[in-house]
Amino acid sequence: MLSGVSFSVGKGELCGLFGPNGSGKTTLFKCCLRFLHAERGRVMVHNEDISRCNIEHLARLVAYVPQEHKPPFPYLVREVVLMGRTPHLGGFFGIRRRDREIAMDALATLGISDLADRPYNQLSGGQRQMVLMARAIAQDTPLLFLDEPTSALDFQNQMRIWEIMRDVAGEGKTILACSHDPNHVAWFCDRVVVVGDGTVVAEGPPEDVISEAVLGEIYQDVCSVRMLDGVQMVMPRCVAERNGKQESSRPLHDALFVGACGEVDAGT
Amino acid sequence: MTEPTGFNHLLKRLGYETSGGFGEEKKIVILLSLAAVLFITASVAVVLGTYNITVAEVYHTIFTHLTFGDVESLPKLHNTIVWDIRVPRIILATSVGGALAIAGAIFQGVFRNPLVEPYILGVSSGAAFGAALGIVFPTIFFSIQVFAFAFGALAVTLAYLLARSRGETPIVTLILAGVIIGSIFSALVSLLKYLSDDTALREITFWLMGGFYYATWNDVILLAPVVIISFLILWSLGWKLNVLSMGDDEARALGVNPEKYKFVVIALATAITAFAVSLVGIIAWVGLMMPHASRMLLGPDNRFVLPASLMMGGCYLIVCDTLARTLTTAEIPVGILTSILGAPYLCYLLRSKGRVIFG
Numbered sequence: 168m169l170s171g172v173s174f175s176v177g178k179g180e181l182c183g184l185f186g187p188n189g190s191g192k193t194t195l196f197k198c199c200l201r202f203l204h205a206e207r208g209r210v211m212v213h214n215e216d217i218s219r220c221n222i223e224h225l226a227r228l229v230a231y232v233p234q235e236h237k238p239p240f241p242y243l244v245r246e247v248v249l250m251g252r253t254p255h256l257g258g259f260f261g262i263r264r265r266d267r268e269i270a271m272d273a274l275a276t277l278g279i280s281d282l283a284d285r286p287y288n289q290l291s292g293g294q295r296q297m298v299l300m301a302r303a304i305a306q307d308t309p310l311l312f313l314d315e316p317t318s319a320l321d322f323q324n325q326m327r328i329w330e331i332m333r334d335v336a337g338e339g340k341t342i343l344a345c346s347h348d349p350n351h352v353a354w355f356c357d358r359v360v361v362v363g364d365g366t367v368v369a370e371g372p373p374e375d376v377i378s379e380a381v382l383g384e385i386y387q388d389v390c391s392v393r394m395l396d397g398v399q400m401v402m403p404r405c406v407a408e409r410n411g412k413q414e415s416s417r418p419l420h421d422a423l424f425v426g427a428c429g430e431v432d433a434g435t
Numbered sequence: 436m437t438e439p440t441g442f443n444h445l446l447k448r449l450g451y452e453t454s455g456g457f458g459e460e461k462k463i464v465i466l467l468s469l470a471a472v473l474f475i476t477a478s479v480a481v482v483l484g485t486y487n488i489t490v491a492e493v494y495h496t497i498f499t500h501l502t503f504g505d506v507e508s509l510p511k512l513h514n515t516i517v518w519d520i521r522v523p524r525i526i527l528a529t530s531v532g533g534a535l536a537i538a539g540a541i542f543q544g545v546f547r548n549p550l551v552e553p554y555i556l557g558v559s560s561g562a563a564f565g566a567a568l569g570i571v572f573p574t575i576f577f578s579i580q581v582f583a584f585a586f587g588a589l590a591v592t593l594a595y596l597l598a599r600s601r602g603e604t605p606i607v608t609l610i611l612a613g614v615i616i617g618s619i620f621s622a623l624v625s626l627l628k629y630l631s632d633d634t635a636l637r638e639i640t641f642w643l644m645g646g647f648y649y650a651t652w653n654d655v656i657l658l659a660p661v662v663i664i665s666f667l668i669l670w671s672l673g674w675k676l677n678v679l680s681m682g683d684d685e686a687r688a689l690g691v692n693p694e695k696y697k698f699v700v701i702a703l704a705t706a707i708t709a710f711a712v713s714l715v716g717i718i719a720w721v722g723l724m725m726p727h728a729s730r731m732l733l734g735p736d737n738r739f740v741l742p743a744s745l746m747m748g749g750c751y752l753i754v755c756d757t758l759a760r761t762l763t764t765a766e767i768p769v770g771i772l773t774s775i776l777g778a779p780y781l782c783y784l785l786r787s788k789g790r791v792i793f794g
Contacts, residue, residue, distance in 0.1 A: 197684075200684075200688060201687070202684050222687055222690055222691070222692045224690075226687075226689055226690025226691075227690065230688070231684075231688035233685060233688075238547065238680065238681050238682070239548060239549055239680070240544075240547075240549065240730070240735035241735055242677070242736070243734065246734075246735075247681075250689055251689065253674070253689045253690055253691060254689060262674065306689070
């Protein structure tokens, strides 16, 4: 499935993992988290080979935000977030007041304290994704793996999640996040690893990697890269071409994009 | 909360929160009330029976025994009926009900399915086959209990081994394996029924319906300690079980080894189920309903669901068994009553709270 994949992420970096459907991003994640065993090769976290450390220890090094799903039992949101503290617990049940405070703080960080007493499995997909993010923050690990953390979110919450990821990276934690949106990756990540067909296609800073050449290779020439107000924008080629031809007749279209970019600038 | 601070301190050491927004003080009060209800139910049940003994005489007999008083001075008949028949029968019903309900809560949590019951992995069919062997061939299979337990455990072991591949036991495979093994043993039970004479056939049928007809202190001494110890171990894993019910991958990411803990909790839940079934036969519904009822009262957190299931399961079987032995002059098999009383309850659940409980 995967071969010839080799890259490293430095401390405090926000690294985007980018690639088309079925290219092996999730498989790569699962290997890194030891859900799957790699036939060859090694995954090192903090100079430790993860195939040698046990599950309890690994959970104190790496937090994982899965793609959202619906569990069968109506756990309250605060209980789900408290589950993030599990690797740090000891004793009979081992939950201390401190753990509850950390869980509630994580909810506050994401601005979803008002959801604390709602049953988790009755929330919308986007809300559940925010809760899972809060859980990963409560887990308080030096490394976070996020599997499409913004896939079910509205635009405002997508930006909030990316900003939180930037803040978390600013605290010296390392984040590896999958995303399907080249713009998100280009705007927010320090580095990008592009995966295509089970191998690394390109790797480096986003301004180099998110280029028409690379995107053309993985997406068969549907993308154009333009600069707008000094910000790199990826847009569908058909839209870019239509826009170029009809610019004089449709001035509003351009203005909309600039508006969106302005909001993003404020956040970064 | 009016409990002394020492009690509060103990709760905190256990990891429960008595203040702050987690609402756990309310749940602890509910747990204590359930314990009180269980105690009251047992106290009432011990007075009821076809043979009329006054309330005062019943409690005098029990009190004399508990305080190591002069047992010889008690009327012999009262002593036999109350202390040798009713009391062990009630304690046995509590233990069996508790065991089945805990096992149900565990299986539902591990299999991430609120419609699972403790017999899902074939323990009941295996135990039924063992018991039927004991009934039909008493010279070879000398003890119904021993072989019921052995075959119950064997069935689950076979299902587990059948489902296990490359160090993993996926839940769907495990349930399918349980269904397969269960149906094999059911077929074997039918074969034995076909081969047996009328007396044995009747006995098998009665065994399959479950009952506490022959409850003795020996049964209590065997079962109760096992149930209590297993409960304490499972209870201490309550939080891990919560994490496990989120799915294998997430449990792994949260530092709970799914294979290890699945094995431990399934083994313990199977052991107490097989043990309970081997002593009293197959009693349906308790293991499915009581965890639900606990979740309705206390939410899905297994740190609360497990003790609540234990007490509610015990309570429910005391009520059913008391009805079974007092409704008519002849005894009704308790399994019939648990089903008749249980089904409407589940209908009510499905209609009123279906969306919350079943997701």
